[in-house]
Amino acid sequence: MILNNQRQRASSPDKKLTQTIAIIGAGAVGSGTAWHLSELGYDVTLIDPQISQPVKQSGKRSGTNASLGVLMGYVFRRSTGRAWHLRERSMHLWPTWVTKLNQISCPLKINHPLIQLANSEAEASLMNELSKTRSHLGIELLKHQISNKQSKSWPQTKYGGLISNRDGRIDSLSLKKCLEIAMKKLNVQTISSSVLHIEKISSGSDSKWRLHLADGSAQKFETIVICAANESEALLQPLGYSLPLAPVLGQVLEVEIQSSNNTINWSGWPAVLSINGINLIPNGNNRLLIGATVEQGEYPDFLKFQNLKDLNGNAPDWLKDSTVIKKWHGFRSQPINRPAPLLEKLEPGLILATGHYKNGILLTPATAEWVGRNINEESKSIWSQ
């Protein structure tokens, strides 16, 4: 167990901020929320058995470690409702997050732009509409492919596409690392163990919850925030909540492009090229990330992997001839019969912030802000009693 206990929180003279908060799950959502809450001055403990564990090069990874980190916010087709507002808010918050988290020992940036290629005349016409209503958010119609001799042709440009200048990609592994460093500076306590059981402590006590950990220890907290993706359901069931989540598998691969004479530096390529749900992401000279599949089941399907590499029959020869140098998979967490994500205050001191399905990285800042607001409101009502 890693525990840095005796902490001094000089920055929180306000009584309400001394409440103790445990966050279960240190993926992007849990880590981002822990950092945000500690910035607000709360006393935060982050619990996850994977804290400080190295990321596997291949095979199964956690959702965040498997993620491509694509930030597809402003190209979202709807302009109303919670899903749009969360995306808009996150995209608004990301530049500030990156400025605060970026440091010499952990460079962090968002690569722009994101280009979506249309698949049909009908899709091209929808893109045309979006470019008119979202030009103030950096969206414009793609006129032509930028070409360059050292670069590689795009797979399909027949119907044109859309450029989203403010959407793009953040490296989710760098994000997690930068959050770790930033949390250390703010004295966020980390426990490298899993929560086996959440016990509600009867009223009259200062602490409302006791967490029983796999390392045999137990700790009391006033507020619990559950960010444990697919494992959240099992943690909540004994407390009387039924919030089913389905794991949805996604495969990602990294290829190396064969090039006898030139180094491919991807000039003329956007940060993300998206075709029919598949994202192509330049990842250094001659390297490209391709992902992700959407699969049911526990194990990656080889046929889906082949279709991914082949871009469902649309891959140009240079991509067909490339060599797979890495492949991994992870599980998204999809709420059943409810829209993603699950942002719910279940009862005083018990908050659920999970089930982000395909957009957990994108929605991390808006989620953290939502949790912070809810805890703040709760603190106010406690202290005004």
Ligand SMILES: Cc1cc2nc3c(=O)[nH]c(=O)nc-3n(C[C@H](O)[C@H](O)[C@H](O)COP(=O)(O)OP(=O)(O)OC[C@H]3O[C@@H](n4cnc5c(N)ncnc54)[C@H](O)[C@@H]3O)c2cc1C
């Ligand atoms: C292949 C793939 C590609 C993706 N691409 C994108 C993308 O381009 N853009 C995007 O925005 N999103 C993408 N996603 C989705 C995104 O990765 C997830 O929505 C996001 O990572 C969810 O983050 P999280 O913190 O909620 O969950 P996770 O990253 O899954 O973290 C949950 C954590 O909870 C911990 N945990 C579980 N149970 C317990 C317990 N009992 N006690 C303590 N800790 C526990 C786990 O160890 C884990 O570290 C992708 C997902 C996949 C699989």
